[in-house]
Amino acid sequence: MEATASSFIEIRGARTHNLKNIDLDIPRGKLTVLTGVSGSGKSSLAFDTLFAEGQRQYLQSLSSYTRQFVDQMERPNVDSIRGLQPSLCIDQHQGVSSPRSTVGTVTEVYDYLRLLMARVAMPACHACGAPIDRQPPSAIVAAVRQLPEGTRLTVLAPMVIGRKGGHADVFERIVKAGLIRAWVDDEIIELESPPVLSPRREHSISAVVDRLVVRVDNAERIEQAVMSALQLSDGLVSTHTAPAGNAGGEPLLQRLYSTRFACAACGTSLPEIEPRTFSFNSAYGACQTCEGFGSVGEEQKALCPACHGRRLRPESLAIRLHGYSIADIVQLPLNDCQRWLQGLAFDADTLPVAEPILKEILPRLQYLADVGLSYLTLDRSADSLSGGELQRVRLATSVGTGLIGVCYVLDEPSIGLHPRDTQRLIDILRSLQRKGNTVVVVEHDETMMRAADLLVDIGPGAGKQGGEIIASGPPKKVQKVAESLTGRYLLGRLGIANAASRTIESEGPALEVIGITKNNLVDVSVRLPLGRLVGITGVSGSGKSTLVHDTLVLAVEAHFSGRKIAKHWKRVTGLEHIDRLVEIDQSPIGRSPRSVPATYCGLWDDVRKIFAATRDAKQRGFKPARFSFNAGAGRCEGCAGQGRQKLEMSFLEDVDVPCPDCGGKRFNRATLSVHFKGKNIAQVLDLTIDEAAEFFENFDSLRRTLKSLQDVGLGYLSLGQRATTLSGGEAQRLKLAAELAKPATGRTLVVLDEPTTGLHVSDVVRLVDVLQGLVDRGNTVLVIEHHMELIRCCDWVIDMGPEGGMGGGRVLAVGPPTMIAKTDFPTGIALRNGLAP
Numbered sequence: 001m002e003a004t005a006s007s008f009i010e011i012r013g014a015r016t017h018n019l020k021n022i023d024l025d026i027p028r029g030k031l032t033v034l035t036g037v038s039g040s041g042k043s044s045l046a047f048d049t050l051f052a053e054g055q056r057q058y059l060q061s062l063s064s065y066t067r068q069f070v071d072q073m074e075r076p077n078v079d080s081i082r083g084l085q086p087s088l089c090i091d092q093h094q095g096v097s098s099p100r101s102t103v104g105t106v107t108e109v110y111d112y113l114r115l116l117m118a119r120v121a122m123p124a125c126h127a128c129g130a131p132i133d134r135q136p137p138s139a140i141v142a143a144v145r146q147l148p149e150g151t152r153l154t155v156l157a158p159m160v161i162g163r164k165g166g167h168a169d170v171f172e173r174i175v176k177a178g179l180i181r182a183w184v185d186d187e188i189i190e191l192e193s194p195p196v197l198s199p200r201r202e203h204s205i206s207a208v209v210d211r212l213v214v215r216v217d218n219a220e221r222i223e224q225a226v227m228s229a230l231q232l233s234d235g236l237v238s239t240h241t242a243p244a245g246n247a248g249g250e251p252l253l254q255r256l257y258s259t260r261f262a263c264a265a266c267g268t269s270l271p272e273i274e275p276r277t278f279s280f281n282s283a284y285g286a287c288q289t290c291e292g293f294g295s296v297g298e299e300q301k302a303l304c305p306a307c308h309g310r311r312l313r314p315e316s317l318a319i320r321l322h323g324y325s326i327a328d329i330v331q332l333p334l335n336d337c338q339r340w341l342q343g344l345a346f347d348a349d350t351l352p353v354a355e356p357i358l359k360e361i362l363p364r365l366q367y368l369a370d371v372g373l374s375y376l377t378l379d380r381s382a383d384s385l386s387g388g389e390l391q392r393v394r395l396a397t398s399v400g401t402g403l404i405g406v407c408y409v410l411d412e413p414s415i416g417l418h419p420r421d422t423q424r425l426i427d428i429l430r431s432l433q434r435k436g437n438t439v440v441v442v443e444h445d446e447t448m449m450r451a452a453d454l455l456v457d458i459g460p461g462a463g464k465q466g467g468e469i470i471a472s473g474p475p476k477k478v479q480k481v482a483e484s485l486t487g488r489y490l491l492g493r494l495g496i497a498n499a500a501s502r503t504i505e506s507e508g509p510a511l512e513v514i515g516i517t518k519n520n521l522v523d524v525s526v527r528l529p530l531g532r533l534v535g536i537t538g539v540s541g542s543g544k545s546t547l548v549h550d551t552l553v554l555a556v557e558a559h560f561s562g563r564k565i566a567k568h569w570k571r572v573t574g575l576e577h578i579d580r581l582v583e584i585d586q587s588p589i590g591r592s593p594r595s596v597p598a599t600y601c602g603l604w605d606d607v608r609k610i611f612a613a614t615r616d617a618k619q620r621g622f623k624p625a626r627f628s629f630n631a632g633a634g635r636c637e638g639c640a641g642q643g644r645q646k647l648e649m650s651f652l653e654d655v656d657v658p659c660p661d662c663g664g665k666r667f668n669r670a671t672l673s674v675h676f677k678g679k680n681i682a683q684v685l686d687l688t689i690d691e692a693a694e695f696f697e698n699f700d701s702l703r704r705t706l707k708s709l710q711d712v713g714l715g716y717l718s719l720g721q722r723a724t725t726l727s728g729g730e731a732q733r734l735k736l737a738a739e740l741a742k743p744a745t746g747r748t749l750v751v752l753d754e755p756t757t758g759l760h761v762s763d764v765v766r767l768v769d770v771l772q773g774l775v776d777r778g779n780t781v782l783v784i785e786h787h788m789e790l791i792r793c794c795d796w797v798i799d800m801g802p803e804g805g806m807g808g809g810r811v812l813a814v815g816p817p818t819m820i821a822k823t824d825f826p827t828g829i830a831l832r833n834g835l836a837p
Contacts, residue, residue: 007027007028007083008025008026008027008028008083009025009026009027009028009050009081009082009083009084009085009407009438010025010080010081010082010083011023011024011025011026011045011049011050011078011080011081012078012079012080012081012082013078013079013080014045014049014076014077014078014079015077015078016044016045016048016049016052016076016077016078017041017044017048017467018039018040018041018044018463018464018466018467018716019041019044019045019049019077019467020467020468022045022467022468022469024045024456024469024472026050026438026440026454027438027453027454028083028085028407028438029433029436029437029438030433030438030439030453030454031429031430031433031439031441031451031452031453031454032438032439032440032441032452032453032454032455032456033441033442033443033448033449033451033452033454033455033456034046034440034441034442034443034456034458035442035443035444035449035455035456035457035458035486035760036457036458036459036466036470036485036486036760037459037460037461037462037466037485037760037762037763038462038713038714038716038758038759038760038763039462039463039466039688039714039715039716039717040458040459040460040461040462040466040467040716040760041458041466041467041468042442042458043411043442044467045458046409046411046440046442047089047091047409047411047442048076049076049077049078049081050081050084050087050407050409050440051087051089051407051409052074052075052076053075053076053078053081053084053087054081054084054085054086054087054407055087056073056075056076057084058086058087059073073647073657074657074658084407085405085406085407085437085438086405086406086407087406087407087408087409088398088403088406088407088408088409089409089410090391090394090395090398090408090409090410090411090413091391091410091411092387092388092390092391092411092412092415092727092728098382099293099381099383100280100281100292100293101381101382101383102330102378102379102380102381102382103334103368103376103377103378103379103380103382103385103393104330104378104379105382106382106393106394106397107364107368107378107393107396107397107400108364108397108400109361109364109365109378110330110378111275112357112360112361112364113278113326113329113330113361113378114275114276114277114278114279114326115275115357116321116354116357116358116361117273117275117277117278117319117321117326118273118274118275118277118278119350119353119354119357120321120346120350120353120354121273121319121320121321121326122319122320122321123261123270123273123318123319124318124319124320125263125268125318126268126313126314126315126317126318127263127268128263128268129318130263132261132262132263132268132270133261133262134258134259134260134261134262135257135258135259135260135261135262135269136259137226137227137230137259139262140226140230140237140257140258140259140262141222141223141226141227143257144222144226144239144257145214145219145222145223147214147241148214148243148244149214149215149216149244150213150214150215150243150244151213151214151241151242151243151244152211152213152214152241152242152243152244153210153211153212153213153214153222153239153240153241154183154208154210154211154239154240154241155208155209155210155211155212155222155225155226155229155237155239156183156206156207156208156209156229156237156238156239156240157206157207157209157228157229157230157232157233157236157237157238158204158205158206158233158236158237158238158256158271159173159174159205159206159207159232159233160203160204160205161204161271161284162202162203162204162282162283162284163202163203163282163284164199164200164201164202164203165197165199165203166196166197166198166199167197167203167205168194170205171191171194171195171205172194173232174191174207174232175191175194177207177228177232179191179207179208179209180192180208181207181208182205182206182207182208183205183206183207183208183240184197184203184204184205185203185204185205186204188208202282202283206233206238207229207232207233209225209228209229209232210224210225210228212225213244226257230259235258235259235260235272236256236257236258236259236260236271237256237257237258238254238255238256238257239254239255239257240253240254241253241255255269256269256270256271257269258270258271258272260272260273261273270315273319277315277316277319278312278316278319278326279292280292280293280294280311280312285312285313285316286311286312286313287304287306287307287310287311287312287313288306288313289304289305289306289307290304290306290307290311292311292312293311294307294309294310294311295309310325310327311327311379312326312327321344322344324340327379329378330377330378330379331377331378331379332377332378333374333375333376333377333804333805333806334365334368334369334373334374334375334376334377334378335369335374335375335805335807336805336806337365337377337378338362338365338366338369338374341358341361341362341365342362344358360400363400364396364397364400367396367397367399367400367428368392368393368396370396370424370425370427370428371392371393371395371396371413371417371421371424371425371428372392372417372418372421372424372425372539372540372804373389373392373393373396373540373541374541374804374805375520375540375541375542375803375804375805375807375808376389376393376541386415386416386586386728386753387415387416387586387727387728387757388412388413388414388415388416388417388728388754388757389416389540391410391411391412391413391415392413392416392417392425395410395413395428395429396428398432399428399431399432402435403435403437404435404436404437405436405437406437406438407437407438407439407440408432408437408438408439408440409440409441409442410429410439410440410441410442410443411442411727412441412442412443412444412445412727412757412758413425413429413441413443414443414445414448415728415729415754415757415758416540416754416786417540417786418537418538418539418540418786418826418827418830419447419786419788419826419830420539420826420829420830421539421540422445422447422448423447425448426447426448426451429441444758444759444760444761446489446490449475449486449490450475450490452474452475453474454472454473454474455471455472455473455474455475455478455486456469456471456472457469457470457471457472457478457481457484457485457486457487458470459484459485460483460485462690462713462715462716463688463690463691463715463716464688464691466716470483470484470485470486471483471484471486471487475490478490479491485760485761485762486760489761489762502531502532502533502775502795504529504532504795504796504816505529508529508530508531509529509530509531509574509577510527510528510529510530510573510574510577511527511528511530511552511556511572511573511574511575511577511578511749511780512525512526512527512528512572512573512574513525513526513528513551513552513555513569513571513572514569514570514571514572514573515569515570515571516546516547516551516568516569517568517569518546518550518551518568519543519546519550519809520541520542520543520546520805520806520808520809521543521546521547521551521809522809524543524547524809524810524811525811526547526798526811526814527814528552528574528780528782528796528798529780529795529796530574530577530578530749530780531775531778531779531780532775532780532781532794532795532796533771533772533775533781533783533793533794533795533796534780534781534782534783534794534795534796534797534798535783535784535785535790535791535794535796535797535798535817536548536782536783536784536785536797536798536800537784537785537786537791537797537798537799537800537827538799538800538801538808538812538826538827539801539802539803539804539808539826540804541803541804541805541808542800542801542802542803542804542808542809543800543808543809543810544784544800545753545784546809547798547800548751548753548782548784549583549585549751549753550568551568551569552751552782553581553583553751555567555569555572555575556575556578556581556749557581559572559575559578560580560581577747578747578748578749578780579745579746579747579748580745580747580748580749581748581749581751582739582748582749582750582751583751584732584735584736584739584750584751584752584753584755585732585735585752585753586728586729586731586732586753586754586757587728587731588723588724588726588731589723589726589731589734589735590723590724592642592723592724594629594630594641594642595722595723595724596685596719596720596721596722596723597689597709597714597717597718597719597720597721597734598685598719598720599630600723600734600738601705601709601734601737601738601741602705602738603692603702603705603706603719604628604719605624606699606701606702607627607681607684607696607702607719608624608625608626608627608628609624610676610696610699611624611627611674611676611681611684612624612626612627614674614675614676616673616674616675617674620670620673620674622634622671622674626671627667627671627674627681628641629641629642629643629666629667629685633668634667634668634670634671635666635667635668635671636659636661636662636665636666636667636668637661637668638659638660638661638662639659639661639662639666641666641667642659642666643658643659643662643664643665643666643720644656644657644658644659644664644722645657645658645659645660665682666682666685666720667680667681667682677695679695684719685718685719685720686718686719686720687718687719688715688716688717688718688719689706689709689710689714689715689716689717689718689719690710690715690716692706692719693706693707693710693715704741705737705738705741708737708738708740708741709734709737711737711740711766711769711770712733712734712736712737712740712766712767712770713733713759713763713766713767714730714733714734714737717730717734727757727758728757728758729754729755729756729757729758729759730758732752732753732754732755732757733755733767736752736755736770740770740774744777746777746778746779747778747779748774748779748780749779749780749782750774750779750780750781750782751782751783752771752781752782752783752784753783753784754783754784754785754786754787755767755771755783755785755790756785756787756789756790759787761789764787764789764790767790768789768790768793771783772793775795788830788831791817791820791827791831792817792831793817794816794817795816796814796815796816797813797814797815797816797817797820797827798811798814799811799812799813799814799820799823799825799827799828800812801825801826801827802825802826812825812827813825813827813828817831
């Protein structure tokens with residue numbers, strides 16, 4: 001039976017970036033994997049063409065107000081895309097991440113937990129710990145009547161507690177109730193002319209019901225004031241009291257009463273418990289000392305002394321569900337949290353309330369476990385997650401929303417995932433696909449490629465040598481295409497030859513850390529042979545980062561700086577064998593569009609000098625500073641040298657568009673009139689690193705750095721590519737190239753975190769050569785890695801696990817890859833089929 005046209009997303013004439021007028025039919029409701037060497041055009045097709053057009057078409061379908069912005073957006077260079085569904089991009093970029101964002105808030109699990117706590121948890125008094133129950137109006141009246149004779153009393157009806165807005169309607173209600181004053185943000189206001197409040201600030205507003213002196217003959221008046229306040233504020237009344245004769249010099253004593261919850265033991269009262277009681281983003285629930293951040297201090301963040309990092313008020317933390325506060329729940333590893341919630345028992349009254357909430361929470365926790373994140377906690381800060389972790393969190397969240405008829409576009413979701421867990425990730429993608437969604441994945445993982453309904457290999461090379469579809473079809477068809485590097489890899493004809501392991505002498509120089517106790521590591525000791533390529537592996541959350549970044553790197557840094565630090569290990573030996581430490585992670589090289597590879601690697605200073613030395617520049621009196629896009633008279637002032645501008649989309653995310661003044665060139669017209677070898681400064685900035693190496697082949701000052709960038713597989717990047725568009729793997733290899741360009745010293749400890757991120761197996765071969773070259777020069781290279789092709793080329797492997805979180809933290813095996821492959825731990829099993837006999 002022939003498929004109808006609507007069964008496919010039909011791409012015709014795609015020419016975005018290096019794509020060479022390609023046509024491709026992507027089956028709707030299926031799993032499609034795009035692969036190819038780094039820089040071949042995968043992202044140009046997936047994100048800059050498919051997703052960008054899906055976003056544009058969606059915006060075009062909205063209101064006329066929104067459509068006015070669409071024409072200003074950069075349209076993908078493609079003839080047509082038919083049959084495209086609404087598109088959702090799940091990539092590795094942090095985006096705009098608030099310090100308040102956590103795994104719980106990103107996945108919306110915390111929202112449901114707040115609802116669960118508000119509806120079925122048991123409140124307790126934060127002052128004395130006694131259970132809190134509702135307080136009848138008569139008890140409130142009696143408590144107020146018992147104030148000492150002569151006490152100056154103000155009875156207030158709380159109307160707004162820590163809520164943003166102008167609240168004009170609240171003042172109107174107070175006036176209609178016949179009252180003439182309000183207590184606004186700790187100040188009494190006369191309501192003859194109601195105040196104008198800033199709608200962006202949080203305000204607290206209470207109606208002033210009565211002001212009197214407590215006397216025996218005022219008992220009836222006190223009762224009337226309390227009852228009026230309870231009625232006006234729906235069950236709340238607060239009192240401000242001062243001793244007899246107080247003239248304003250002493251602070252007022254404030255107390256809140258409620259017909260909702262009150263402590264019979266000490267008189268403490270709480271307003272109605274609601275979801276925002278547990279929100280650290282609201283003044284209603286957030287700790288007043290740290291304002292819900294959990295830490296204090298601008299630069300040196302210290303644990304909040306009031307809430308001890310738990311972010312909430314004492315009143316909120318005193319409310320418990322089966323003995324656990326919400327802070328206790330979110331501190332549990334996700335697998336433990338899931339088991340704990342599943343084990344809760346509710347009575348007949350609370351079960352109908354709790355059951356539907358748990359039906360929203362438990363599947364989301366299971367999805368997070370399915371993508372290999374069961375070791376995380378819900379209170380883990382979102383900005384502390386790696387790119388791969390964050391992408392899988394977003395993926396699990398998307399599955400939980402139940403969207404259908406959507407085209408999901410993902411960027412290497414297997415990053416940071418041990419091969420053992422890849423099949424569970426595939427199952428998640430399949431669950432999305434079975435709901436009627438189209439899933440398009442940019443990926444290099446062999447298991448993922450073999451699972452695809454359609455595998456598209458793009459190449460054959462990077463940059464201008466790429467942009468073509470080399471093979472397309474089911475994986476078994478692609479592996480029969482001789483021209484396809486991916487096909488040869490799947491067929492077993494392309495890989496990395498087993499490296500001849502260097503001898504590891506038991507008495508040779510080594511860095512040894514003894515008695516590490518941190519996170520899930522308990523009294524762990526490791527020995528790291530120096531002058532070798534060493535791999536640290538294990539499932540996600542097994543303790544690799546704690547061992548390497550939080551311990552080994554910290555110990556070496558403290559040794560070189562002489563700084564005293566709080567040690568979580570007993571002792572370190574072998575530091576005398578290391579002269580220098582280079583830690584290369586996947587953090588961005590800069591958060592500004594002005595940060596580009598040319599500036600980061602120090603190339604741009606030399607390029608500016610070259611342009612300043614031209615005849616055109618000398619005639620105009622242009623100095624090197626003229627060719628800077630960061631400052632000076634040469635840059636475009638319309639975009640301040642960024643080449644891009646933010647197009648505010650009101651209720652939608654801002655869109656990045658080329659500057660209308662310079663067309664994205666960053667420089668003004670006078671600067672662009674200067675040419676070197678037929679190119680102006682903007683055209684040079686657009687050169688790929690491979691093209692720049694040829695263009696500047698006669699300049700020794702540039703040749704070494706450009707060669708280093710090519711060696712780590714970044715020849716396809718342009719000199720002016722914005723740092724904000726680089727993946728974590730590209731940023732890390734850029735940093736590695738910058739280090740390689742420096743004069744070699746030997747005896748350096750080089751630490752890398754998953755350097756194979758974003759690399760096709762053919763590119764991994766080049767990376768291994770670079771790392772082996774560093775070792776051959778007397779350095780030690782330590783890599784945290786899941787890519788088995790690289791691990792089997794290591795001289796020594798330290799395998800951790802066996803699980804993530806508290807199920808890990810152990811050193812399972814150490815030795816050369818051939819020895820690790822003999823174990824039945826996850827890494828041994830993964831290595832076994834990859835090693836040659």
